[in-house]
Amino acid sequence: VILVTGARGQIGTELVAALRKVYGRKQVIATDLHDAAAIPDQQRPYHQLNVLDKDDLESLVVTYGVTQIYHLAATLSAKGEEAPLKAWHLNMQSLLNILEVAKDHKLDKVFWPSSIAVFGPSTARKISPQDALLDPQTVYGISKEAGEQWCAYYREHYGLDVRSLRYPGLISYSAPAGGGTTDYAVAIFHEALQNGSYECYLNPDTALPMMYMDDAVRATLELMNAPKEALKERGAYNIGALSFTPAELAIALKMHIPDFTISYNADKRQSIANSWPAGVDDAVARHDWNWQPEYDLTAMTKDMFDHLEPVYKNSNAATM
Numbered sequence: 001v002i003l004v005t006g007a008r009g010q011i012g013t014e015l016v017a018a019l020r021k022v023y024g025r026k027q028v029i030a031t032d033l034h035d036a037a038a039i040p041d042q043q044r045p046y047h048q049l050n051v052l053d054k055d056d057l058e059s060l061v062v063t064y065g066v067t068q069i070y071h072l073a074a075t076l077s078a079k080g081e082e083a084p085l086k087a088w089h090l091n092m093q094s095l096l097n098i099l100e101v102a103k104d105h106k107l108d109k110v111f112w113p114s115s116i117a118v119f120g121p122s123t124a125r126k127i128s129p130q131d132a133l134l135d136p137q138t139v140y141g142i143s144k145e146a147g148e149q150w151c152a153y154y155r156e157h158y159g160l161d162v163r164s165l166r167y168p169g170l171i172s173y174s175a176p177a178g179g180g181t182t183d184y185a186v187a188i189f190h191e192a193l194q195n196g197s198y199e200c201y202l203n204p205d206t207a208l209p210m211m212y213m214d215d216a217v218r219a220t221l222e223l224m225n226a227p228k229e230a231l232k233e234r235g236a237y238n239i240g241a242l243s244f245t246p247a248e249l250a251i252a253l254k255m256h257i258p259d260f261t262i263s264y265n266a267d268k269r270q271s272i273a274n275s276w277p278a279g280v281d282d283a284v285a286r287h288d289w290n291w292q293p294e295y296d297l298t299a300m301t302k303d304m305f306d307h308l309e310p311v312y313k314n315s316n317a318a319t320m
């Protein structure tokens, strides 16, 4: 039985669906902060869970006989800068709760997402290698760097099989992205369809490592199913797929909406993006567990429009 925290988030929504397809719906317990009454039947089993409540987490693990936890609940980079100590506490204490419960109840595996936010000025605007110096400039990035070390600690001291990926910016259509710096690449699709234009909070030439959600979910399942002895990396694995700038993404959107226009008005998220690499070197993931991305910018843009155009066509028609 698999428990997922942050199940209503951008990654959680897709990961729960993918895990349920593989293991069966009843084998995947979705949890998040939302009240269970609001959850439609086909998305159950669902439990309201505050990941800072270790007793609640532990009783779910015991009640359901949980054997794996995917811990996705966290505050992302931009939102974290608005309340640094709150973000640190949520991101770190929740991870420690998960690691402790997993250790005490001898769970088979734990997944915890790291991020390219662990990188900073030493690789800013360049390609970050797997063994780059980690010098994060955001609280979120600091919590991801510390989290990678804690995961290694529980693996080395208690034999816990905890696995982790440094996700790039993730683009998806099924759940809104929340509070990230890379989330312009999600919002732009919705605004392009809604009003044909988008004001971007990053400068046009800000290249960032990105990935389509289908690739990110597959990478997660492939990492979790890889033979343990193949995984030599002490920290989280770099995984890469795309690297593009807002200007390049706007050109890709114009293939679908020719008169789409973009304007630029950089805000404080620009300084976060400036501290991150333009791309990552994922040779180690390709070697250790055969990582291979499938979606390039064209394929991603097409899939996003295939799923979002009908949604906006109906709603625009409805408002006609």
Ligand code: VAH
Pocket: 076, 077, 078, 115, 116, 117, 140, 167, 168, 169, 170, 179, 180, 181, 182, 183
């Ligand atoms: C954020 N989307 O922007 C997340 C991610 C690589 C960025 O960690 O905070």
